[in-house]
Amino acid sequence: MPAASGRRALLGAMAAWPWAARAQDSRPVRDAAGRLATLPQRVTRVVAAGLPAALPIWSLAPDLLAGWARAPRGPELAFLPPEAAALPETGRLTGGGSDTASVEAVVASHADMILDYGSVTPSYAAQMDRIQSQTRVPALLLDGTLSKIPDTFQLLGELLGRQAAAKPLIETSARLLDEARAAAALLAQRGRPRVFYARGPQGLETGVAGSINTEILEFCGAENVAAAQAGVGNLAQVSAEQVVVWDPDWIITPEAALAATMPKHPIWSTLRAVREGRIAVAPVLPFGWVDSPPSVNRLLGLAWLPILFGVRPRDELPARIGALSDMLYHRRPDDAQLGALLRTASP
Template sequence: MIPRRVLLAAPALVAAPARAERVVPDATGRRIAVPDRVTRVFPAGPPAAILLYTLAPDMLAGWPARPPRPAEAVFMLPEAVALPEIGRLTGRDNTANVEAVLRQRPDLVLDYGSVRPVFVSLAERVQAQTGLPTLLLDGALPKIPETYRLLGEILDRRDAAEARAAAAERILAEAVAAAEALRARGRPRVLYVRGPRGLETGVAGSINTEIIEFAGAENVAASALGAGSLVQFSMEQVFAWNPDWIIAIHPDFMATVKADRLWSSVPAVRAGRVALAPGLPFGWVDFPPAVNRLLGLMWLPVLFGLRPRAGLVEAVAEFHALFYHRRPEPAQVEALLRPALPA
């Protein structure tokens, strides 16, 4: 995972403190005073923005990286799409500073992802520099139901949070059962590729490839390269790994495997076992690694032949209706699945 770091370049300004009415825990065990009524939340990065959008889009102050593009916007609420870019506090492209945060007049700052000590320190630093309550929630896949329930308590959206937590529990339980069946049958060896040339991947411990292992497959890069986050690799390594499946997230990679002499000679490519993970409005495997990955857990058992395709279109539409607040047409879902489920 890309290391998260704060870019608070402006002088340390302190917001006028809102009267704290209650103390709530975040996922790290910190107990933080927050306003009794929260109406506006600053998401520290894209994962937090997606989590907040799925639960309480009316509280979202804006988009940390960029507003949704037209192809993404058709799957989302128009009023959320219209929110401005507000800058981000985490990741490689930090653009927010203290003044940018305070300009949005949020009641609190929300971060979502790793809860390792370095990120706890980051949250504490943001809180100290902005004077705003800063919560860090656990982004691990198995924690999604717990995260929804905790955020529902904090935002006073308990019913909405419970509906999403229950749906996430069902998806996770079905994914665990499918993974057990896959291991009994024989784990497919998967190479997950990022970028148009497909020469970046995640290794063991990377939140970017977490769902590959969760779904019961073997991440060949993790087996070969050990623990870490995102790494570059070579075509020589691809041939040595000889994966059963290649899963990509960049649409241009599908053209690369046809035009590039080396990629087109990889056995998995010759056999047609290259799948493009859907990415609208958010990625199903990664990019960003948030609750949107639940869709990937619904899709991968179908890709690996454990479950029939029948019913997947409706299941995806129901997920969109609950989590993204807009039910897509069957033709829209079919278009997402076409490159994701090669014949």
């Protein structure tokens, strides 16, 4: 057999091997950290490395989500369709604290892709390299910055083959970001509201400068009074005495029980924001409007904060939250649910 004919025969045989067929059906992609991974042409199952990554997948392609890093429970489920409760809890591959998902479980899920969403620093990129190496599943990292949400939906639509479904999410998130920028410009002219974000049962955990947990407050034009507080990472513990010194114009908290006690509390009640009734409870159902987690759920916060700070009409909020909930979570809250969410969110 001539050499050329032999090579052709060998190449033809190799093309018939299963691994060669898979290679022909794959595509190289780069994530937000510049990492290269190889995905199949058609992605049918995605493991979310954490809850922040699960939410954009749920919004865009809920049928492809392998499970929740932390499954919704209790009152959260009332704001989600029944399909959300049917998904298993897969655990967390990345994020704060110890990881709760096993490599074996990821492999057993037969996922085509692992997705993480958040910081794109070298340490997080290295985490994804490690996970990809351990599981042999392509692992991608997307930028969780608030202003990058339209880019996230666009890239995810391309990765998952859901470009048509991504289009309204891209357009809506871009419009909300533009409106928030316009609100911030107006507040810069009027005087930026000074805000303390009170996390935790005592309200003394808050976001420091550059924190993803308070990013949305500054994006919408507020001044985070704790921005200059020394701290490691996104969050820091502060003292009640320090909050008294700051004496913010607004207190925003995801802790409804804490907010209810503030007017009679010996320290909180001395703050001007409390005396003048400027305590806003950031809704957390089914996910937080400010953080918890810091993901695409913050689009509801973008719709809310300009109204809270008085630069958009208050009467438009229920309809906007209803439409956004329908788009992001595939369930529109009923009037009673909306009323409960907004009652303490708009004092």
